[in-house]
Amino acid sequence: MAKTSLCDEAEQNLQTSLASFFKFVLAMEDIHALLAPMRLPANERVMHTLVTDPELLDPIDPFAPSFPMNAARLVSRLTKRPGGEMVAVVLRPCEIRALIELVKLKQGDMENIIIVGIDCPGAFKNTDYVEFAGENPETAAERFLAGALSGETKFDGGVEISAACRACTHPVPQGADLSIGIFGLDSDRQFLVSADTEKGKALFDRLGLSGCDVPDSRREAIDSLLSVRREFQKEMMDDIQKKTNTPEKLATYLSGCINCYNCRVACPVCYCRECVFVTDVFDHDPFQYLRWARRKGMIKMPTDTVFYHITRMAHISTACVGCGQCSNACPNDIGLSELFIASASTSQSAFDYEAGRSLEEDPPLTVFREDEFDDVVEVNH
Amino acid sequence: MDDFEPTIIAFVCNWCTYTAADLAGTSRLSYPTNVRLIRVMCTGMVDPKYIIKAFLEGADAVLVSGCHPGDCHYINGNYKARRRIKLLKSILPRYGFDERRLKLTWIGASDGIQFARTIREMVAEIKEIGPNEAKHAAVV
Numbered sequence: 001m002a003k004t005s006l007c008d009e010a011e012q013n014l015q016t017s018l019a020s021f022f023k024f025v026l027a028m029e030d031i032h033a034l035l036a037p038m039r040l041p042a043n044e045r046v047m048h049t050l051v052t053d054p055e056l057l058d059p060i061d062p063f064a065p066s067f068p069m070n071a072a073r074l075v076s077r078l079t080k081r082p083g084g085e086m087v088a089v090v091l092r093p094c095e096i097r098a099l100i101e102l103v104k105l106k107q108g109d110m111e112n113i114i115i116v117g118i119d120c121p122g123a124f125k126n127t128d129y130v131e132f133a134g135e136n137p138e139t140a141a142e143r144f145l146a147g148a149l150s151g152e153t154k155f156d157g158g159v160e161i162s163a164a165c166r167a168c169t170h171p172v173p174q175g176a177d178l179s180i181g182i183f184g185l186d187s188d189r190q191f192l193v194s195a196d197t198e199k200g201k202a203l204f205d206r207l208g209l210s211g212c213d214v215p216d217s218r219r220e221a222i223d224s225l226l227s228v229r230r231e232f233q234k235e236m237m238d239d240i241q242k243k244t245n246t247p248e249k250l251a252t253y254l255s256g257c258i259n260c261y262n263c264r265v266a267c268p269v270c271y272c273r274e275c276v277f278v279t280d281v282f283d284h285d286p287f288q289y290l291r292w293a294r295r296k297g298m299i300k301m302p303t304d305t306v307f308y309h310i311t312r313m314a315h316i317s318t319a320c321v322g323c324g325q326c327s328n329a330c331p332n333d334i335g336l337s338e339l340f341i342a343s344a345s346t347s348q349s350a351f352d353y354e355a356g357r358s359l360e361e362d363p364p365l366t367v368f369r370e371d372e373f374d375d376v377v378e379v380n381h
Numbered sequence: 382m383d384d385f386e387p388t389i390i391a392f393v394c395n396w397c398t399y400t401a402a403d404l405a406g407t408s409r410l411s412y413p414t415n416v417r418l419i420r421v422m423c424t425g426m427v428d429p430k431y432i433i434k435a436f437l438e439g440a441d442a443v444l445v446s447g448c449h450p451g452d453c454h455y456i457n458g459n460y461k462a463r464r465r466i467k468l469l470k471s472i473l474p475r476y477g478f479d480e481r482r483l484k485l486t487w488i489g490a491s492d493g494i495q496f497a498r499t500i501r502e503m504v505a506e507i508k509e510i511g512p513n514e515a516k517h518a519a520v521v
Binding site: 241244245246247248249250251276292295296297298299300303304305306307310311313314315317318342343346347349350351364365368369370372373376377378 | 464
């Protein structure tokens with residue numbers, strides 16, 4: 001049974017009460033650092049920041065609609081070798097799910113972290129966030145939540161919540177030790193703290209939080225958000241299916257690809273130290289290009305783009321959490337998240353697997369059983 | 382489509398299916414010449430990339446064939462291959478590569494007859510389906 005507590009300071013707004021809450025968390029003796037999205041002093045960009053001094057937490061801004069990278073990668077850096085110190089990490093639901101995948105792939109560890117998950121209304125792509133934040137980044141979260149929590153997806157200046165976020169059916173954190181909830185509450189100042197794991201409950205008690213019931217309005221708000229998200233996700237998948245259902249259409253969809261591999265760098269679960277696509281395997285001799293061009297009449301340069309994207313699907317579609325960072329990172333605005341979210345849904349259902357659902361389920365391509373998948377084997381007569 | 386001769390890339394394991402193909406030859410069994418055999422030590426080493434590349438280069442079908450379950454020379458390579466084929470069969474059809482173009486079979490070393498029959502049936506089926514669109518399209 002989860003423990004919950006409603007933080008509601010009449011004198012404070014959400015921003016200041018979140019800051020006091022996290023100061024309180026970081027002041028705990030056994031929590032040595034906090035990794036959380038903060039507005040940076042220089043230009044107020046919101047980036048994950050590793051903080052050890054509670055007094056510096058005023059610009060903490062987890063609900064800013066800024067999602068510059070999937071922070072699962074950062075947590076992987078902090079935990080892939082033993083460090084011994086306890087770090088509380090503030091993550092969006094898709095970041096937690098990506099982290100779960102990374103831990104299963106031995107790229108990180110949960111032992112020395114406390115995951116503080118947040119309800120996620122979504123975020124803008126990077127360039128849109130900069131435009132939305134404008135001259136007043138300190139009010140961006142407040143302006144964003146005012147619209148997003150009542151179902152708005154389009155905001156001033158025509159910026160829109162990213163497609164991956166609008167199609168996301170995991171707006172509430174799963175797998176977190178502590179969760180910060182804002183759906184279905186008076187988001188100007190209230191937030192709900194809940195503890196779902198033993199580690200979380202212990203911290204909850206030590207923080208001296210008083211218990212409360214989850215307000216009914218919260219369940220309703222989440223259900224209605226989910227139904228909108230599911231509908232959009234279905235539309236998105238139908239649309240991508242129509243746009244890419246032949247090899248030629250897929251090549252057209254990817255035609256802007258310049259092999260920069262930013263999508264692979266931004267992808268939280270694409271974890272190879274050296275990607276095969278930058279090795280000598282793809283350092284073709286000049287005659288090879290000419291041979292391809294001669295055979296097909298023409299080839300798009302740079303080559304190996306469709307090959308790269310389908311291979312990436314084979315590598316990570318079972319681990320894809322749909323965070324949308326691939327689209328965010330694309331310099332040519334190719335809708336990669338749509339493509340990968342759709343592909344992930346078929347590959348994950350083929351193995352009855354859901355990326356980020358549980359630490360207990362083995363990633364499909366890391367295990368096998370003797371008796372399975374006879375449907376893909378041709379029967380001999 | 383009468384003059385369509387499909388190209389089939391077959392990744393065959395050294396210990397079972399390649400030996401079966403060899404047996405088919407030494408037994409003077411005939412089968413269509415559409416197949417290009419690539420001998421690998423085990424189906425468990427067939428990287429999904431090889432299969433994706435074959436299709437993008439215009440192969441009309443890809444066959445992966447190895448030892449029967451329990452017979453793998455390396456204990457379990459064929460089980461790993463089976464999961465990879467399952468994965469590719471869930472990805473490739475989304476982009477218009479007909480699922481029937483990718484086949485996984487178990488053909489033991491003594492099954493020369495089975496090997497020849499598998500190739501004959503596969504060629505006939507692919508002739509029905511027609512050529513892979515990626516053969517001539519500028520898809521790389």
